Amino acid sequence: MPRPHLKHRLAAVPGDVFNVFRYTRRALTLVWQTSRVMMLGLALATLVAGVLPAVVACVGQLIVDGVVTAMSAYPDQATDLSTVLSPVLSLVVIEGVLIALMALAQRVLEAQQSLLRAQLGQKVNVMLLDKAGELSLAQFEDSEVYDQLTRARREASTRPLALVTKTFSLLQNAISLVSFSVLLVQFSPWALLIIVVGALPVFASEAKFSGDAFRLFRWRSPQMREQRYLETLLAREDSIKEVKLYGLERLFLARYRAIFDNLYSEERRLTLRRTLWGFVLGLLGTLTFYAAYGWVVLETIIGTLTLGQMTMYLLVFKQSQGALSASLTAVSGMFEDNLYLSNLYEFLEQPTEREAGTLTEGDTPGDGLRFERVSFAYPGGEQVLEDISLHLIPGQSLALVGENGSGKTTLIKLLTRLYHPSHGRILLDGSDLRDWDSQALRRRVGVIFQDFVRYQFSVGENLGVGDTHAFADEARWQAAAQRGLADDFIQRLPSGYHTQLGRWFKNGQELSGGQWQKIALSRAWMREGADILVLDEPTAAMDAAAEAAVFHRFREHSRDRTSILISHRFSTVRSAGVIVVMDRGRIIERGSHDELIAARGRYAELFELQAAGYR
Numbered sequence: 048m049p050r051p052h053l054k055h056r057l058a059a060v061p062g063d064v065f066n067v068f069r070y071t072r073r074a075l076t077l078v079w080q081t082s083r084v085m086m087l088g089l090a091l092a093t094l095v096a097g098v099l100p101a102v103v104a105c106v107g108q109l110i111v112d113g114v115v116t117a118m119s120a121y122p123d124q125a126t127d128l129s130t131v132l133s134p135v136l137s138l139v140v141i142e143g144v145l146i147a148l149m150a151l152a153q154r155v156l157e158a159q160q161s162l163l164r165a166q167l168g169q170k171v172n173v174m175l176l177d178k179a180g181e182l183s184l185a186q187f188e189d190s191e192v193y194d195q196l197t198r199a200r201r202e203a204s205t206r207p208l209a210l211v212t213k214t215f216s217l218l219q220n221a222i223s224l225v226s227f228s229v230l231l232v233q234f235s236p237w238a239l240l241i242i243v244v245g246a247l248p249v250f251a252s253e254a255k256f257s258g259d260a261f262r263l264f265r266w267r268s269p270q271m272r273e274q275r276y277l278e279t280l281l282a283r284e285d286s287i288k289e290v291k292l293y294g295l296e297r298l299f300l301a302r303y304r305a306i307f308d309n310l311y312s313e314e315r316r317l318t319l320r321r322t323l324w325g326f327v328l329g330l331l332g333t334l335t336f337y338a339a340y341g342w343v344v345l346e347t348i349i350g351t352l353t354l355g356q357m358t359m360y361l362l363v364f365k366q367s368q369g370a371l372s373a374s375l376t377a378v379s380g381m382f383e384d385n386l387y388l389s390n391l392y393e394f395l396e397q398p399t400e401r402e403a404g405t406l407t408e409g410d411t412p413g414d415g416l417r418f419e420r421v422s423f424a425y426p427g428g429e430q431v432l433e434d435i436s437l438h439l440i441p442g443q444s445l446a447l448v449g450e451n452g453s454g455k456t457t458l459i460k461l462l463t464r465l466y467h468p469s470h471g472r473i474l475l476d477g478s479d480l481r482d483w484d485s486q487a488l489r490r491r492v493g494v495i496f497q498d499f500v501r502y503q504f505s506v507g508e509n510l511g512v513g514d515t516h517a518f519a520d521e522a523r524w525q526a527a528a529q530r531g532l533a534d535d536f537i538q539r540l541p542s543g544y545h546t547q548l549g550r551w552f553k554n555g556q557e558l559s560g561g562q563w564q565k566i567a568l569s570r571a572w573m574r575e576g577a578d579i580l581v582l583d584e585p586t587a588a589m590d591a592a593a594e595a596a597v598f599h600r601f602r603e604h605s606r607d608r609t610s611i612l613i614s615h616r617f618s619t620v621r622s623a624g625v626i627v628v629m630d631r632g633r634i635i636e637r638g639s640h641d642e643l644i645a646a647r648g649r650y651a652e653l654f655e656l657q658a659a660g661y662r
């Protein structure tokens with residue numbers, strides 16, 4: 048698809064230029080909250096660094112004028128050299144001290160900034176990750192929200208400080224400018240005006256280009272994300288195996304390069320335009336400076352200004368021009384930082400669904416789990432569950448079977464409240480899941496999904512995540528591992544329960560697929576209080592003996608619990624109390640194994656097919 052030209056894309060993104068400085072206050076508040084002492088220190092150092100240059104210029108004038116006076120006094124009156132010299136020398140010493148003070152203020156500023164940068168980066172990252180934890184699964188799966196998060200993480204952790212630094216630099220330069228202006232106005236108010244007018248065009252162009260740069264950054268964030276993804280594929284151990292086997296390196300690398308080339312050409316165009324305009328308009332500033340220079344020289348020659356004043360004005364001109372352009376750069380930088388910060392706050396202000404529920408017990412304890420005419424479609428997708436009604440009393444075991452994509456896992460996602468039904472409701476002990484307190488609900492339901500996480504932690508911690516209250520409880524790890532049939536092989540690992548798993552960290556031990564599944568199963572057993580246990584294809588990677596043992600154990604320990612099992616292996620499924628057969632989001636058959644075989648429907652057909660495979 049042809050990409051629209053950058054200009055159109057930039058125009059298409061809403062960006063209220065006048066509204067853009069509104070994040071400055073928030074950035075200042077953020078820094079204030081991070082460290083009050085350092086913020087005050089920054090302000091003080093800024094003030095000192097702002098006022099001193101004008102004072103130095105004044106002392107400079109006194110020195111030159113003092114020298115001129117001394118020069119005229121010394122030969123004529125045959126005065127003692129030291130008497131003439133000492134006032135000028137003391138001024139020189141004072142200027143030296145002032146310069147040292149300025150250097151100190153500048154160093155202190157830099158040190159504080161670098162410490163604040165570290166603290167603020169951490170604070171913003173924590174804010175981002177905290178917010179990420181509050182997002183619903185649906186928001187995570189929304190590529191726009193994910194983009195926002197990626198953009199915010201990439202840039203925004205350094206931006207708040209950049210914004211504050213620039214705000215202070217602006218203040219510092221503004222203070223310098225005001226003090227310079229007091230001196231300059233004595234020469235001529237016009238001089239002041241000339242300098243200001245000379246610097247305005249550069250500022251305008253900088254503001255425009257920083258806006259463009261931000262919009263470019265925003266527009267291209269999906270491609271940047273694709274690039275990151277390709278990097279992950281090419282450089283991570285969990286994908287490299289397949290990449291190598293299929294010889295995908297070149298293909299992926301070519302794609303990676305193509306994305307870069309496309310992005311780079313836009314960036315180059317922008318950088319070139321920015322540089323060119325910056326240079327041309329910057330010349331205007333130089334021109335005005337030299338015009339003012341000529342003027343001061345003229346006034347000195349005709350005797351309106353002393354030599355000392357000339358030196359001072361030239362210095363003041365030069366420095367105020369510097370201060371002005373630094374202020375303008377700060378302003379345009381602030382504009383850019385504000386735009387980036389808008390991105391951070393856009394993400395942080397993403398509405399999150401409040402889990403309003405407070406129930407820790409249902410209206411009819413012991414009623415079990417009910418699906419009442421539940422239908423569901425993923426955001427922006429088609430209906431994947433339709434009119435599901437089910438009732439499971441405590442102690443009952445349910446097996447869900449059905450073709451790939453028939454909606455089994457989705458049903459479990461609704462049961463665990465990762466999503467809410469589009470229609471109908473799910474009740475636990477007579478109360479709608481939405482009304483349950485999330486902690487209480489989590490305690491009641493233990494789930495292992497087929498795509499469980501393989502944490503690059505120790506074995507024990509891999510089990511501990513199953514119940515955060517017992518995260519480091521070794522006795523509980525062991526009990527859970529025994530139930531999940533993982534204890535045996537864990538004992539044989541080099542450091543037992545303390546063996547590091549995965550390949551990312553030092554001495555990491557990789558496990559086989561079936562061993563990982565046993566770890567995941569044991570994780571589910573960590574939830575001792577859970578009275579609903581869900582296993583979503585938990586044994587697909589296990590050998591037949593292990594699978595048989597797992598289910599023997601599972602039934603033994605779930606006598607008074609509700610258990611839900613998703614499996615494609617009918618040998619496992621057949622012992623469940625109720626078997627539900629799903630097809631394209633609907634329940635098409637339900638009953639015990641014998642009933643379903645007798646009914647000679649889909650279940651019987653699929654069972655026969657699998658059984659034939661073993662004969």
Ligand SMILES: Nc1ncnc2c1ncn2[C@@H]1O[C@H](COP(=O)(O)OP(=O)(O)OP(=O)(O)O)[C@@H](O)[C@H]1O
Nearest residue numbers: 188425428431449450451452453454455456457458
């Ligand atoms: N996060 C998602 N967003 C949008 N659609 C999804 C999502 N997850 C699953 N689907 C769609 O929902 C349908 C049901 O998927 P589900 O994972 O529930 O099937 P399943 O019966 O568990 O399949 P399998 O036996 O392959 O595990 C599929 O058509 C799938 O494309």
